[in-house]
Amino acid sequence: MSKVRVRFAPSPTGGLHLGGVRTALYNYLFAKKNNGDFVLRIEDTDQTRYVEGAEQYILDCLNWCGIQPDEGPHTGGEYGPYRQSERKNIYREYAEQLVKSGHAYYAFDTPEEIESLRETLKAQGKYNVQYDFQNRLNMRNSLSLPPEETEELLKINFPHVIRIKMPRNEYVHFQDMIRGKIEMPTDGVDDKVLLKADGMPTYHLAVVVDDYLMKITHAFRGEEWLPSAPVHVLLWKYFGWEKHMPHWAHLPLILKPDGNGKLSKRDGERLGFPVFAMEWNDPKNGVVKGFKELGFMPEAFINMLALLGWNDGTEQEIFSLEEMIEKFSMDRVHSHGAKFDFEKAKWFNHEWIKKSDVERLRPDVKKILEGNGVSIDDEPKLDKIIELVKERCTLLNDFWPQASFFFITPTEIDTASILPKWNENKTQFFVELIRTYSLMNSWNINDIEHSFKELAAASRLKSGELMLPFRVMLVGGKFGPGVFDISALLGKEETLKRIEHTLSIMK
């Protein structure tokens, strides 16, 4: 059994969306589970769609997700180059080999001619508007033209493509690791272009040539490739590489939450959630935020993604990368698409924040605070704050609204929520509280709480009724961890300052 080798082969045409990352992830999990190699191959054969920076961006995303390729354009490896544009010269000979063996042919039709073919067919009311066995002999190609003419056209370098000659009335069988046996009629597929007029291969030629040359053993890709799978299987056969053909698996699609269609790059804005892993700065359309910028932890992001279409059969939902590698298996991947649910995605993140320790969270939280103009000089204090606040944070970015009051004295005090039950006795209590606290020479949770309650009892007030006002004074609103925890961390001076401030505006 040869070493397992899989590849993730994105086109550098824009941001990497959920489906793309999940495909990469499943490839990675499968490879690592089987001690195999995870190859990154850049499929940049369409120069018209090439987008500057997209390749580096893909790499950054994989890196953020923690699924680095073992081989690829930036990592190197013995099967390079890993960019198809840099492999341009190797495809032509393979395409020509197919022409020689009679499985492909030269086609000289101009785009206009093909367009008119379509029009004609449509006008005739034909349903299958394709370049295929039914009409290829009416077109300009090496099958319909006399050999000399083909020769001549090739000699003068007349623009041409090489098309596969799809067999008529045959069935292609292959095994899909998710769907089992698949049988598809060849008639439904047109004579796909293999080599374009510009000399670049299309996906169809490039995948099989590269998968063969790169010794790929398992080919996992989106379900949208299923209809053209017969082309690929046939190609493996025509090249005589059948025994090396990879095992296929066609991954289910990730669908829009509101039905109709697979999740696309545009849905993010429309529905108010990100579809990209990381912020993508599109040269044309501007900046689009990603899961990372929204405050997702990569651990949660890939965990959520993996569970969208796979589970290990138990009730477990939270998995680390290592656990997923251990538990992953392709036959537990679903054969049907799943609607993306942003609420559930956030739940995964919340779970990860709760289970992460301070060491893991500290750098991220620090960055967020610094991004809001707060510099951290007291790390032990920061750690306590993180511990106190993390279960209230669904996204990492929530650390700011949840903890900012520890660093910045709140300017907006939600007095409206305490005013209705406010009275002179309470004012008196807090005036007394200031005096009591001023005299304390230790400042810890127990003492703060004890003094508070003692004074409340002495004032014949319920301490419960006083805690909300106290909280609002310290925090600015009705949220946050225990009041006494907050006060202890804030320090005596700051606590007194905040009580005084609120008292002054309550007058």
Add this chain to the structure above:
RNA sequence: GGCGCGUUGGUCAAGGGGUUAAGACGCCUCCCUUUCACGGAGGAAUCACGGGUUCGAAUCCCGUACGUGCUACCA
């Protein structure tokens, strides 16, 4: 239109001939907490529909409906 793939609560899903049809998210009620959150208890599907096969079907078969993908010199 053709061809392919799919269909268990609003969503993600377990379950693959005999189960009270797991669990999670979200929602609702309650408890805990005189904040928010966490945590805890509880509530709501008869498995798209119609036919078979079978003593027995969510589970097997066939149709229909619906969804979704492909139908480019894009991937």
